[in-house]
Amino acid sequence: xxxxxxEVASLEKVDAGRSGPADSHTRKLVSYIVDTRYEAIDGxxxxxxxxxxxxxxxVILAGLGSDAGAGMIAYARQQSPVGAGSGAAGAxxxxxxxxxxxxxxxxxxxxxxxxxxxxxxxxxxxxxSGVVLPALLGALxxxxxxxxxxxxxxxxLLEAYAIGFDVHVKxxxxxxxxHYKHGWHTTSTAGxxxxxAALAHARRLPHxxxxxxxxxxxxxxxxxxxxxxxxxxxxxxxLAARAGVMACDLAAVGFSATDDVFDGKRSVLEMxxxxxxxxxQFELLGAPHALIDPGVALKKYSACFTTxxxxxxxxxxxxxxxxxxxxxxxxxxxxxxxxxxxLVKRAPRxxxxxxxxVEYLIACAIVDRRRAVAAHRGHRGRALPAGRPRGTxxxxxxxRLHRGAHQDARRRRxxxxxxxxxxxxxxxxGLGQHRREIRRLxxxxxxxxxxxxxxxxxxxxxxxxxxxxxxxxxxxVVEAGRS
Amino acid sequence: xxxxxxEVASLEKVDAGRSGPADSHTRKLVSYIVDTRYEAIDGxxxxxxxxxxxxxxxVILAGLGSDAGAGMIAYARQQSPVGAGSGAAGAxxxxxxxxxxxxxxxxxxxxxxxxxxxxxxxxxxxxxSGVVLPALLGALxxxxxxxxxxxxxxxxLLEAYAIGFDVHVKxxxxxxxxHYKHGWHTTSTAGxxxxxAALAHARRLPHxxxxxxxxxxxxxxxxxxxxxxxxxxxxxxxLAARAGVMACDLAAVGFSATDDVFDGKRSVLEMxxxxxxxxxQFELLGAPHALIDPGVALKKYSACFTTxxxxxxxxxxxxxxxxxxxxxxxxxxxxxxxxxxxLVKRAPRxxxxxxxxVEYLIACAIVDRRRAVAAHRGHRGRALPAGRPRGTxxxxxxxRLHRGAHQDARRRRxxxxxxxxxxxxxxxxGLGQHRREIRRLxxxxxxxxxxxxxxxxxxxxxxxxxxxxxxxxxxxVVEAGRS
Numbered sequence: 004x005x006x007x008x009x010e011v012a013s014l015e016k017v018d019a020g021r022s023g024p025a026d027s028h029t030r031k032l033v034s035y036i037v038d039t040r041y042e043a044i045d046g047x048x049x050x051x052x053x054x055x056x057x058x059x060x061x062v063i064l065a066g067l068g069s070d071a072g073a074g075m076i077a078y079a080r081q082q083s084p085v086g087a088g089s090g091a092a093g094a095x096x097x098x099x100x101x102x103x104x105x106x107x108x109x110x111x112x113x114x115x116x117x118x119x120x121x122x123x124x125x126x127x128x129x130x131x132s133g134v135v136l137p138a139l140l141g142a143l144x145x146x147x148x149x150x151x152x153x154x155x156x157x158x159x160l161l162e163a164y165a166i167g168f169d170v171h172v173k174x175x176x177x178x179x180x181x182h183y184k185h186g187w188h189t190t191s192t193a194g195x196x197x198x199x200a201a202l203a204h205a206r207r208l209p210h211x212x213x214x215x216x217x218x219x220x221x222x223x224x225x226x227x228x229x230x231x232x233x234x235x236x237x238x239x240x241x242l243a244a245r246a247g248v249m250a251c252d253l254a255a256v257g258f259s260a261t262d263d264v265f266d267g268k269r270s271v272l273e274m275x276x277x278x279x280x281x282x283x284q285f286e287l288l289g290a291p292h293a294l295i296d297p298g299v300a301l302k303k304y305s306a307c308f309t310t311x312x313x314x315x316x317x318x319x320x321x322x323x324x325x326x327x328x329x330x331x332x333x334x335x336x337x338x339x340x341x342x343x344x345x346l347v348k349r350a351p352r353x354x355x356x357x358x359x360x361v362e363y364l365i366a367c368a369i370v371d372r373r374r375a376v377a378a379h380r381g382h383r384g385r386a387l388p389a390g391r392p393r394g395t396x397x398x399x400x401x402x403r404l405h406r407g408a409h410q411d412a413r414r415r416r417x418x419x420x421x422x423x424x425x426x427x428x429x430x431x432x433g434l435g436q437h438r439r440e441i442r443r444l445x446x447x448x449x450x451x452x453x454x455x456x457x458x459x460x461x462x463x464x465x466x467x468x469x470x471x472x473x474x475x476x477x478x479x480v481v482e483a484g485r486s
Numbered sequence: 487x488x489x490x491x492x493e494v495a496s497l498e499k500v501d502a503g504r505s506g507p508a509d510s511h512t513r514k515l516v517s518y519i520v521d522t523r524y525e526a527i528d529g530x531x532x533x534x535x536x537x538x539x540x541x542x543x544x545v546i547l548a549g550l551g552s553d554a555g556a557g558m559i560a561y562a563r564q565q566s567p568v569g570a571g572s573g574a575a576g577a578x579x580x581x582x583x584x585x586x587x588x589x590x591x592x593x594x595x596x597x598x599x600x601x602x603x604x605x606x607x608x609x610x611x612x613x614x615s616g617v618v619l620p621a622l623l624g625a626l627x628x629x630x631x632x633x634x635x636x637x638x639x640x641x642x643l644l645e646a647y648a649i650g651f652d653v654h655v656k657x658x659x660x661x662x663x664x665h666y667k668h669g670w671h672t673t674s675t676a677g678x679x680x681x682x683a684a685l686a687h688a689r690r691l692p693h694x695x696x697x698x699x700x701x702x703x704x705x706x707x708x709x710x711x712x713x714x715x716x717x718x719x720x721x722x723x724x725l726a727a728r729a730g731v732m733a734c735d736l737a738a739v740g741f742s743a744t745d746d747v748f749d750g751k752r753s754v755l756e757m758x759x760x761x762x763x764x765x766x767q768f769e770l771l772g773a774p775h776a777l778i779d780p781g782v783a784l785k786k787y788s789a790c791f792t793t794x795x796x797x798x799x800x801x802x803x804x805x806x807x808x809x810x811x812x813x814x815x816x817x818x819x820x821x822x823x824x825x826x827x828x829l830v831k832r833a834p835r836x837x838x839x840x841x842x843x844v845e846y847l848i849a850c851a852i853v854d855r856r857r858a859v860a861a862h863r864g865h866r867g868r869a870l871p872a873g874r875p876r877g878t879x880x881x882x883x884x885x886r887l888h889r890g891a892h893q894d895a896r897r898r899r900x901x902x903x904x905x906x907x908x909x910x911x912x913x914x915x916g917l918g919q920h921r922r923e924i925r926r927l928x929x930x931x932x933x934x935x936x937x938x939x940x941x942x943x944x945x946x947x948x949x950x951x952x953x954x955x956x957x958x959x960x961x962x963v964v965e966a967g968r969s
Binding site: 070071073074077078081082104106107185186187188191218219221222223224225226227228229230233234235238239242252253256257258259260261264267269270271273274353355 | 553557561565589590668669671701702704705706708709710712717718721722725735739743744752753756757836
């Protein structure tokens, strides 16, 4: 009976929440999307937007050689109409001979952008540019009738991109950490709203239409982490970009949806934030702009961002001390505990899964520094039956190394968990254990040799390191093998 | 620290759950989808499938006149390539002059099917046919290259439809009631898996491909109840049908996804069931078949199914006792408390919102029996500024009636909630209040005059009543007005 009573009570409140009070979260967001002008955006943010835009075009092109890229080429051909004359015009995709709609183009380009896991990132907020830029590119192509041959100016693109980027980061934070821990992929969920925001701004949609488009977008958000390490992870970017295009298109022709989806009972924040949503983030839109604080990180390796320090440390140690694979008995790697949340593949079966295994990537770095990284850039998801990365098949030491690193990390974490559990048993508030853990980490920091990755590529240098310029090369063409 | 420890522990288990044990839920589902043959399906289920299939074609055509239908016509034209010659072939949609892909066709037909909220239903499981049939129609059109001119046989269609229907109902139950109460629209979430199941079977995809397609589908499920009463509710059907088509297409070309998404940590059941998922439902697939138990209900009115008894009761009372609007002071309506979960629009602003307001629909039935129902069938979302349904503008008594019914229902529910709350205060386990409530309902059942709807159209007769044959007429063309 209790649940029924609660339900009646909650129904009573549903309508009350719909009236749209002055401090409506939806209204704040819509106002930011519609009313922000180029002049009002921080000049440093606009300056900072240039590199990720160029970088995203680069990773879209590079993605053509990946497994997900092969899937998207087939998909774009499927979506291109049969029997269409050569005059058929479509939105831009880097695939010759196809004529696809803006939606399909957004999906294809978004998936390509994320297919190598090489697109830019904001730690804790996902990969904004791989969603926002494809949504804009697809829907604002001058070849489309909506544009009537008018190209998007650089200024318009910058303005819309900067707004979409900021909305992505603030939305990810508004959804909260529990959203991610529950299993959703923020790039996809927050990204869909960012795509809608960027495109709605670029198309100069009015306030009410944007509110409706956001309401519609809320019925299209999805993407789960269980698909990490498969082609469906990059697809999340494409689906988010497509949702933005579809929502703007439909809202523009009067298709209705709720116009206050971030407010009231069963709001999208309540549903997907699971009690830890933080709508206060909407007040921080544009101030500071997410392109400045926290800023965007361009990846150095095409693997999960949280593995970068470990890869870098392993490579430098090997170079500086001339360590060869045969010299290494086992590896111990300390990472911030938060990084483990992203490293969901302990024993990768394919190179694609290997992007989320720090054990695998450290082994790659030690065994074959140059080739391992190159192989990852151009991988096509080949299976790793013997646990070997591409290009290391000849090196018998790899298997031992990789297994050693893996087992050591597993043992360490189990020990750590047990220690913490015992600590909790003694100090019921858990704070004692927490303080001991902090002291332990501080001690480690004073002994660089004991820290592995952190000692060589510490927090203070990480952003600078990650932002280092890198060229985007077309991936090596290697034989395809499905996993 | 506690949360971090829990996280480490949960990460330890992620891989363990991936090994695919013999009692894997995913394996059971995949096996049902792939291995079920026409001969193995209950003959009564196949017989029962005929009417909902014909009915769904009817509501797709009728939906063209609705608000969502107008949106879908514009959408289909947008998705049709510019400059395509007259020879361009596309999947079937009831819109002349467009050539769209199977995905777009599934989306358009699915949305049309649900656009009047007139498609069939299984109470508690949503609207299976409006998702399953459009997915099959779009992707199996003989005009598409994949079919090579080969039409789908009636037998093949029946087989795939029956499997999709059953998967929809069992999936909705597996996701559980908390899934719905949290705010998701089961038609869309369970429906996407049903669409994938039906199409995967029809295309004879192998086991592993189907497992991957289901994993991909899990990254496409969405649809929230906050969009009830808007065009986006029917869009949920279309999005679910499209997800099925896309997942099957991509899985068939080797696009990878997790192959055990219903098992292990952070499975889709865990994520979307919120602790109340019931994977045991997968053992009931096909036995009994959902087309037989609980069976499918064809709607008599194009409004939420839970309002049908109330509408019927009001109309019959008025006819049998020759009650005119001016004779009615106020209305008291008792419904099963579970029905309130679906009736989310207390004070509708448009006819589309009116489909989810029992107060509004009873007032419609009293004020203008014939025209009110006809108006609902052909409504185009016209705003109701004065709270009047279409065709009753001349009748000043409507406003009083409608307000009366609304206020009375609100007062009753508040009183009921307070009573229950007091009851809980006295009996801490809540059972005392529960028993009193059951006694009260039994007493009411013995006094038909006090029950309103239930007395005239009781549970025993409801399915029979709802299944009554009805003709599907093309809706009246009325002037459009956006709300």
